[in-house]
Amino acid sequence: MAKSAKKAKPKKKPSTNTKTNTMNSQELTTGALVAVGAPHSQQVGITFTFTAGLGQATSSLFRKGVLINMQSISSSGSVQFSEAQSGDVISVNGICTGNATIVIDTPTTPATPDQFNAGLIIAGYLIN
Amino acid sequence: MIGKISGFGVVLLLCLSVKVVAQNPNPILTADSLATGNYKDVLNSFFQLAFERLASPDKEIKFTGTPFAVMAKLDTTLLVDTAYLKYRTLRNINYMFALKLDTSFRFNGFASGIKYAIINKRDETVSRAFQIMVLNNPSVKQLFALNNNILAKISAMPDAASAITEYSQFTKGAINFGQLSPPLQATILAASNTDSTQALNQMLLANSSFNMATTANNIYQELKDNFNQNLLWTVGVTDTTYKNQFVFSNIVIHSELIKGLNKFTKAKNDLELNIRSALQLLDDSLKVGRDLKRVLFSFEPGINVAFKTKTTKKSYLEMKFSGGFYHNFSYLYANEDRNRVFLNGTVRVRIMNDIWVPFEVKYDPRNGNLFGFINVRANFKALGSAAKQL
Numbered sequence: 446m447a448k449s450a451k452k453a454k455p456k457k458k459p460s461t462n463t464k465t466n467t468m469n470s471q472e473l474t475t476g477a478l479v480a481v482g483a484p485h486s487q488q489v490g491i492t493f494t495f496t497a498g499l500g501q502a503t504s505s506l507f508r509k510g511v512l513i514n515m516q517s518i519s520s521s522g523s524v525q526f527s528e529a530q531s532g533d534v535i536s537v538n539g540i541c542t543g544n545a546t547i548v549i550d551t552p553t554t555p556a557t558p559d560q561f562n563a564g565l566i567i568a569g570y571l572i573n
Numbered sequence: 574m575i576g577k578i579s580g581f582g583v584v585l586l587l588c589l590s591v592k593v594v595a596q597n598p599n600p601i602l603t604a605d606s607l608a609t610g611n612y613k614d615v616l617n618s619f620f621q622l623a624f625e626r627l628a629s630p631d632k633e634i635k636f637t638g639t640p641f642a643v644m645a646k647l648d649t650t651l652l653v654d655t656a657y658l659k660y661r662t663l664r665n666i667n668y669m670f671a672l673k674l675d676t677s678f679r680f681n682g683f684a685s686g687i688k689y690a691i692i693n694k695r696d697e698t699v700s701r702a703f704q705i706m707v708l709n710n711p712s713v714k715q716l717f718a719l720n721n722n723i724l725a726k727i728s729a730m731p732d733a734a735s736a737i738t739e740y741s742q743f744t745k746g747a748i749n750f751g752q753l754s755p756p757l758q759a760t761i762l763a764a765s766n767t768d769s770t771q772a773l774n775q776m777l778l779a780n781s782s783f784n785m786a787t788t789a790n791n792i793y794q795e796l797k798d799n800f801n802q803n804l805l806w807t808v809g810v811t812d813t814t815y816k817n818q819f820v821f822s823n824i825v826i827h828s829e830l831i832k833g834l835n836k837f838t839k840a841k842n843d844l845e846l847n848i849r850s851a852l853q854l855l856d857d858s859l860k861v862g863r864d865l866k867r868v869l870f871s872f873e874p875g876i877n878v879a880f881k882t883k884t885t886k887k888s889y890l891e892m893k894f895s896g897g898f899y900h901n902f903s904y905l906y907a908n909e910d911r912n913r914v915f916l917n918g919t920v921r922v923r924i925m926n927d928i929w930v931p932f933e934v935k936y937d938p939r940n941g942n943l944f945g946f947i948n949v950r951a952n953f954k955a956l957g958s959a960a961k962q963l
Contacts, residue, residue: 495654498698501708505721510729512721521654534728534737538717540707540793542698543652554734555741563797565707565789567716567744569724571737 486528489572490550491535494521498543502566507534531572539566625671631681635671639664661699665690669811682816686825688809697800706800712792715773716785720744722764736760746786750777802833802843820863827851831877845877847893857903868902873917891921897935914938 493502499520506514506526513533516524526535529551537547545561553570561568625633641664645651651660671684697703707713727736739757742748750758765774777783811825827849834844850872854865875895879888897915905911916938921931936942 496649496652497657499654499658499701499704501704503717505724507721507725507728510725512725532728532733534724534733536721536724538720540704542700542703543654543657554737564793565713565716567720567785567789569720569727569737569740569744571727571733573734 483528483530486530487551489526489529489535490523491526491537492523492548492550493518493539494546494548495541496544496546498541498563500539500541500543500545500566502537502539502545502547505536505538507536508532529572533572535570535572537566537568537570540564541566630676632674632676632678633671633684634674635669635684637667637669639667641666658699661696664696664699665693667807667809673813673816680816682814682822684811684813686809686811688807690805690807692804692806694803695801695805697797700800703796703800707793707796710792710796712772713789715770716789716792718767718769719761719765719773722767722770723761726760726764730760744785746784746790749781750783750785751781799833802835802845804830804832806830815863821865822856822863824854824865825851826854834876842881843877843879843888845879847875847877847895849873849875849895859904859906866903870900870902871897873897875917887923889923891919893917893919893921895919 489506491504493500501517501519503515503517504524504526505512506529508530509532514526516526518524526533535549535553539545541561542563544563545566547557547559547561547566547568549557549570549572552573554573555570557570559568559570621635621637623633623635623637625635641651641660644660644663650656667688669684669686669688672680673682673684675681694700723740724737727733727740730736736757739748739753740761743750743753743761750761753761762774762777764770765777767774806828807830808828809826811827812821813823814820815822828851830846830848832846834846851870853867853869853871855867855869856863856865857867860866873895875893877891877893880890880892881888895917897913897917899913899915901909901911916936918934918936919931920934921929923929
């Protein structure tokens with residue numbers, strides 16, 4: 446009897462009731478999200494000033510790998526992230542055709558104001 | 574005496590311009606170093622100082638500027654985008670003042686002019702269409718997606734502060750990918766290993782000297798260069814006075830159109846269509862007294878070829894070939910033709926970043942005559958840069 450005729454053993458089906466493996470499932474709780482406030486939460490404002498040309502930017506707030514909030518602006522002004530926490534990361538993607546200045550009204554790493562010349566704006570800030 | 578005064582005035586103008594730029598770098602004065610010299614001659618966005626026809630008996634020192642540049646110098650809040658957009662019309666106006674000098678560099682008349690860009694599709698600083706084009710570029714989308722992916726991962730790292738400090742140096746272009754710490758390199762490679770950023774992932778794996786700021790800047794500059802080949806059409810009036818009494822010796826109503834011909838091609842050199850036309854009102858020297866009864870029309874269609882460096886894409890040499898048709902509407906002088914045709918050639922050589930030396934040659938195929946003019950054109954930015962190097 447050829448060995449190849451041996452009936453293949455069916456693979457074990459993955460369990461359907463196991464926990465979903467997100468990249469941060471170990472620390473992500475409902476309380477960590479912006480939907481629920483926390484005593485140490487704060488409102489963080491990001492001010493964009495575009496000079497000598499138009500500009501546009503999108504800023505996103507990440508907490509432990511999860512996107513919490515995202516806001517865009519197409520002229521000089523501010524966006525507000527309510528319920529931001531220490532350790533959150535703000536990403537900024539955009540364009541300025543003249544110059545741009547980003548100011549975050551809370552201590553961050555790296556510190557702001559941050560200046561950009563004409564071109565793409567690609568930046569990130571950790572809320573201290 | 575007047576020659577000395579005019580010379581002193583020019584030196585003073587140069588000193589003032591150097592001082593102004595060196596004191597407070599103005600965003601208006603910084604851009605456009607990549608634009609072709611021909612484009613800058615048609616409409617400049619800041620200031621230009623030109624020494625024209627240096628080898629000719631009629632020399633000229635010409636200053637060109639925009640009212641907005643002066644206003645913004647006095648009130649920098651005008652540069653904020655919300656105000657900047659409102660003054661778009663003012664930014665499309667150029668004015669010009671020129672001192673005419675004779676062979677001994679003595680005052681020989683005064684010229685002034687105004688020019689307005691009826692169509693200016695080259696100004697990316699006020700174009701929403703340009704922003705949309707950049708933001709929809711696939712390479713730009715990849716860079717933005719990568720930035721978000723990396724920062725999402727950093728936000729979950731235990732030592733996020735040191736990671737983001739290092740990553741910021743990477744985004745600012747201070748360090749290359751290969752100079753990052755191995756854990757951050759691994760994080761960036763993992764963040765880029767997605768469907769939307771696969772091309773960047775391959776680039777990072779293949780090239781350890783990948784520089785994010787340089788990559789972003791190259792993408793932006795390429796898109797801007799292509800946008801700067803759009804249509805520009807200007808109209809204007811220039812007048813010249815006699816050296817005494819300040820009566821007009823001629824008035825020129827002119828129009829100029831330029832448009833890039835090889836937009837969005839990978840060609841190294843730029844081709845630019847340039848069409849000029851003018852109506853000149855001159856003094857009829859056959860009649861006694863001063864008048865403006867001699868009317869000449871000219872039409873000059875031409876092609877400008879800009880030779881650019883491979884990496885920085887700056888044009889170092891430009892050659893312009895054009896034809897010229899001239900028609901005289903008024904009374905003809907002895908041996909003068911009503912219609913004349915010329916072949917023109919201009920070679921512009923960039924001797925410094927913002928200083929051009931155009932050499933113009935005009936050939937009359939019928940009579941076999943050849944004329945030549947040499948000019949020097951300098952932007953005030955260059956003078957400021959030169960001052961910093963001293």
